[in-house]
Amino acid sequence: MxxxxxxxxxxxxxxxxxxxxxxxxxxxxxxxxxxxxxxxxxxxxxxxxxxxxxxxNRHTADPNPPGANARIGVMITIVAGYAMLFQWLGFVISTALMTTLVARLFGGRWVYAIIGGVVMGVAFFLLFDKVLDVVLPTGLLGDLL
Missing domain, CATH: 1.10.287 (Helix Hairpins)
Incomplete structure (x- = not known):
């Protein structure tokens, strides 16, 4: 089902x-x-x-383990917040924040989650904006980027 x-x-x-x-x-x-x-x-x-x-429909799946549905709901909330804050905060900050929260949701330690989030936000901004020439919102970091 x-x-x-x-x-x-x-x-x-x-x-x-x-x-x-x-x-x-x-x-x-x-x-x-x-x-x-x-x-x-x-x-x-x-x-x-x-x-x-x-x-x-050959495969039947086991029901979700306890707490999984709550984590799915939190993930949907994080992605919706990312979409709402994307323009205002800018790509780098919103991506770093979203990545950090998702890493924590999946059990990552705070230090690694923050480092990974910041690295992904900056790296993907440089890739899309500078290499692929895709215009992304700079948001609060507008003058620095």
Whole structure:
């Protein structure tokens, strides 16, 4: 039954991605397919995986161990907070904060979680902004970056 529930959730997610991704239009044409190709292709893959889970349903999963559902809820809250604070705090701070909290959620020690979060925030900013030329919000660190 767990596979079918996950398959239905995947179909709902794919429908949601298709609904929002279908109307994506860029103000200028920088590639032939445009920005809607990626979310629509990803929605197709997710939908096919969801259908496979619904139809085949050969595997049964054990119920989640105690506390797992609470950790899943906390993870969803962390990701939602990341999305809300991303623009205001900027990529580096919000990514460092999110990574630190996720590391702690999975049992990491505070020192390693903070170091890993800061390193990932800075490294991914440099990769995306400087190497790949993807503009990211600088937020509170605007003048330093």
């Amino acid at each position: 767990n596979d079918r529930i996950l398959g239905i959730a995947a179909l709902v997610l794919a429908a949601f991605m298709t609904w929002f991704g279908h109307d994506l239009e860029a103000p200028f044409a920088y590639e032939p397919l445009g920005p809607k190709a990626f979310p629509l292709l990803l929605a197709l893959v997710i939908a096919l995986c969801g259908l496979t889970l619904i139809i085949k």
